[in-house]
Amino acid sequence: MQNALASAGYPSRVLVACSGGPDSLALAAVAAYFARRGHVDGHPVSVAGVVVDHQLQAGSAEVAARTASVLRELGLSPVEVRTVEVASTGFGPEAAARDARHAALESAADHLGCDAILLGHTLDDQAEQVLLGLARGSGTRSLAGMRPARGRLLRPFLGLRREETLEICEVEELDPWHDPSNADPAFARSRTRVEVMPVLEEKLGPGVAESLARTAAILQQDADFLEDLANETYLSLVQRVDDGAWLPEDAVRELPAALRFRVIAKAAADVGGQQPGYGRLQAAEALLRRQGSAGPVELPGHVSVYRLSLSDLEQEGPVSAGASSAFSAGAAADGVPRLAPRCGKLVFRHQKPSQQ
Numbered sequence: 001m002q003n004a005l006a007s008a009g010y011p012s013r014v015l016v017a018c019s020g021g022p023d024s025l026a027l028a029a030v031a032a033y034f035a036r037r038g039h040v041d042g043h044p045v046s047v048a049g050v051v052v053d054h055q056l057q058a059g060s061a062e063v064a065a066r067t068a069s070v071l072r073e074l075g076l077s078p079v080e081v082r083t084v085e086v087a088s089t090g091f092g093p094e095a096a097a098r099d100a101r102h103a104a105l106e107s108a109a110d111h112l113g114c115d116a117i118l119l120g121h122t123l124d125d126q127a128e129q130v131l132l133g134l135a136r137g138s139g140t141r142s143l144a145g146m147r148p149a150r151g152r153l154l155r156p157f158l159g160l161r162r163e164e165t166l167e168i169c170e171v172e173e174l175d176p177w178h179d180p181s182n183a184d185p186a187f188a189r190s191r192t193r194v195e196v197m198p199v200l201e202e203k204l205g206p207g208v209a210e211s212l213a214r215t216a217a218i219l220q221q222d223a224d225f226l227e228d229l230a231n232e233t234y235l236s237l238v239q240r241v242d243d244g245a246w247l248p249e250d251a252v253r254e255l256p257a258a259l260r261f262r263v264i265a266k267a268a269a270d271v272g273g274q275q276p277g278y279g280r281l282q283a284a285e286a287l288l289r290r291q292g293s294a295g296p297v298e299l300p301g302h303v304s305v306y307r308l309s310l311s312d313l314e315q316e317g318p319v320s321a322g323a324s325s326a327f328s329a330g331a332a333a334d335g336v337p338r339l340a341p342r343c344g345k346l347v348f349r350h351q352k353p354s355q356q
């Protein structure tokens with residue numbers, strides 16, 4: 001906890017996000033210790049609490065109210081209960097609940113003037129995340145797992161085992177709530193937690209969870225490095241136009257694959273899309289090997305990507321009226337106008353859902 005707060009520059013007002021489960025209840029207990037002392041390493045600190053009621057289970061309001069009163073007894077102040085409506089986002093119920101929860105946590109932090117939000121994720125959560133990512137064939141970014149700090153979200157328990165958070169609850173005489181969905185075999189995450197990890201630890205020896213978490217830590221460094229490089233490369237190549245952006249295809253084609261895929265994903269995000277999965281990225285990247293103009297390939301978040309070949313450019317061939325705006329000279333990200341390169345273009349356009 002101390003290290004997490006120190007590396008975040010000693011936030012003066014922190015918010016503990018607590019479900020009532022063992023991990024975040026232990027987190028609240030440790031944070032309350034610092035609240036009672038009133039400082040961390042001599043830096044003044046106060047600690048508030050928030051409990052989100054997702055309204056997804058019968059009795060969720062009672063669980064939230066009970067958890068809030070435990071937080072108050074621990075000395076957190078003020079403590080809020082936020083009730084959210086979990087809307088379907090098309091990415092599954094767990095992701096929808098997480099999105100709603102994160103929005104509520106950010107809004108509570110704004111409301112309470114908190115400069116840090118503490119989450120109770122543990123080393124076990126990290127290990128499960130890496131294992132699930134491997135099982136899905138994920139890339140570096142996903143296998144890098146959860147960050148100890150992202151924006152004002154901090155995860156001070158990322159190095160702690162789940163059994164240690166249970167111990168903290170026991171020592172503090174706290175009676176954690178056990179979320180039945182954590183053991184629901186309908187969720188891959190629950191099956192990993194309840195059925196897969198214990199077998200791995202038994203068959204491969206203790207320390208498997210630590211090893212998986214270490215993989216995440218190593219890949220975080222690699223992912224950060226590649227992301228920075230891809231960002232720089234993207235900004236040096238992109239030309240933005242009214243309804244999107246384009247990249248000179250020769251330059252993109254010559255990039256190492258690790259950068260090529262990332263640069264394409266960045267272009268999609270830059271024009272307003274969402275992070276594409278690997279299959280969609282492969283389809284977009286394959287446009288670079290097509291003859292003549294090709295596409296569009298649809299990417300998530302209403303983004304179309306297509307290739308305009310040099311011959312079409314010169315002959316003003318089968319270029320659609322809408323696409324032609326992509327040819328007008330654009331300013332690169334640094335604001336300096338560039339001459340169009342002597343090659344085709346990979347064009348990214350965002351289409352508003354209402355236009356479809």
Ligand SMILES: Nc1ncnc2c1ncn2[C@@H]1O[C@H](COP(=O)(O)OP(=O)(O)OP(=O)(O)O)[C@@H](O)[C@H]1O
Nearest residue numbers: 017018019021022023024050051052118119120121
């Ligand atoms: N309903 C909630 N209200 C407030 N914070 C929450 C809520 N659910 C989860 N969180 C926060 O997100 C973290 C991760 O939640 P998740 O459900 O993935 O983990 P968990 O292992 O079940 O954690 P816990 O034992 O704390 O419930 C929690 O430790 C907590 O900090």
